Amino acid sequence: MSRAGERIATDRPAPAHSAVDAPTALAIEISNLKKSYGLKPVLRNIQLALPQGQRMALLGANGAGKTTLLRILAGLSKAGSGTVCLNGLDSRYELQEIRQQIGFVAHQPYLYEELTVLENLLFFGQLYGVKQARERANALLQRVGMERRAKERIRVLSRGQVQRVAWARALLHSPQILLLDEPDTGLDQDGNDLVAALLAEHSARGGSMLFTTHNLERALAWSDQLVILASGRVVYQHDAATLSLEELQQRYREVVK
Structure with missing residues (x-):
């Protein structure tokens, strides 16, 4: 384009x-x-x-x-x-x-509930063509205080925890x-x-x-x-x-x- x-x-x-x-x-x-x-x-x-x-x-x-x-x-x-x-x-x-x-954060987190926290970020990393996506995702999870929840599915997290992951998703591609x-x-x-x-x-x-x-x-x-x-x-x-x-x-x- x-x-x-x-x-x-x-x-x-x-x-x-x-x-x-x-x-x-x-x-x-x-x-x-x-x-x-x-x-x-x-x-x-x-x-x-x-x-x-x-x-x-x-x-x-x-x-x-x-x-x-x-x-x-x-x-x-x-x-x-x-x-x-x-x-x-x-x-x-x-x-x-x-x-x-653009990075978008809203009421709807735009995350897949059946995927884990890390799986969500890796999916969006691939979607946006993020280089070294796993390293970037892990760094952001640590930044938003969710690194210990990386292997948990989105559906089991609290509303506040989901919002933190949504922030990591929005920032993933800088x-x-x-x-x-x-x-x-x-x-x-x-x-x-x-x-x-x-x-x-x-x-x-x-x-x-x-x-x-x-x-x-x-x-x-x-x-x-x-x-x-x-x-x-x-x-x-x-x-x-x-x-x-x-x-x-x-x-x-x-x-x-």
């Missing part, structure tokens, strides 16, 4: 930004994105841009469209209209390449972009501390991320940009560094009905 910026004879439209003329390289670029289920609009003309190496928190009440947006970015759901580009790759044409660059739908689901305080450390390590390597959370304090601490969705629309966006928790709480109450 062609990459954004290459000059190849094709009838596909040019990407919205090329590597030559774009002032800032974007990890995520969403333009005029709409999505409906039947006659019910879920996302309404979403416009968002996340520069490479930055972190964006996506906030909003249940049903605001956050999970739908992340599923579209992860290639698990199709947009109704509009464009989605990740690292310059257009999801309409280069979805397989995009999947190589993705450039993390898409996280309430990544601390089912985790205790040690698990939350682990997530914070993993995100800090990802950012230190120059990685980008978009995540949802209902914890406003955590959103402020973990992000560079804050975005609030309401009824499928972006109703608020602000730099996290210039916003206090009290200001965020007040604005959230104002725009989320």
Whole structure:
């Protein structure tokens, strides 16, 4: 498949930004994105841009469209209209390449319950073409505190333990972009501390991320940009560094009905 910026004879439209003329390289670029289920609009003309190496928190009440947006970015759901580009790759044409660059953590762990912890990681390692997959899998299991559970089937683990394995799966292929739908689901305080450390390590390597959370304090601490969705629309966006928790709480109450 062609990459954004290459000059190849094709009838596909040019990407919205090329590597030559774009002032800032974007990890995520969403333009005029709409999505409906039947006659019910879920996302309404979403416009968002996340520069490479930055972190964006996506906030909003249940049903605001956050999970739908992340599923579209992860290639698990199709947009109704509009464009989605990740690292310059257009999801309409280069979805397989995009999947190589993203790690996705959500409520559903995307693990096989009848396989062991290690078998799951080896399967996904093969799927993503990870070199020295066993060594990489063992290192990640140790990092998330699950090395002693490597030979146990997923179905016998607690919710928090499954979430730790899901994190190992998401990080297995060293993705450039993390898409996280309430990544601390089912985790205790040690698990939350682990997530914070993993995100800090990802950012230190120059990685980008978009995540949802209902914890406003955590959103402020973990992000560079804050975005609030309401009824499928972006109703608020602000730099996290210039916003206090009290200001965020007040604005959230104002725009989320």
